[in-house]
Amino acid sequence: MKLDFKCCKCGCDKYQVKTTILPEKSPGLKLEFGTYYIKTCLNCGYTEIYSAKIVNMEKHEKPCPQF
Numbered sequence: 001m002k003l004d005f006k007c008c009k010c011g012c013d014k015y016q017v018k019t020t021i022l023p024e025k026s027p028g029l030k031l032e033f034g035t036y037y038i039k040t041c042l043n044c045g046y047t048e049i050y051s052a053k054i055v056n057m058e059k060h061e062k063p064c065p066q067f
């Protein structure tokens with residue numbers, strides 16, 4: 001997972017990543033569950049959520065040397 005992070009609130013680059021499952025309901029479709037990455041700034045607590053589906057898709061298109 002490539003998630004370059006610099007907190008847009010305080011500029012801190014220390015963070016922790018956790019994974020969560022969230023229900024996704026699109027109109028006319030059945031309920032599905034999607035995986036999300038939750039990044040939390042360890043300095044101020046600012047939190048961003050990323051769709052794992054999309055993050056992982058980008059990884060396939062543009063191979064990242066770190067992984």
Ligand SMILES: [Zn+2]
Pocket residue numbers: 007008009010011012041042043044045046
């Ligand atoms: Zn912060």
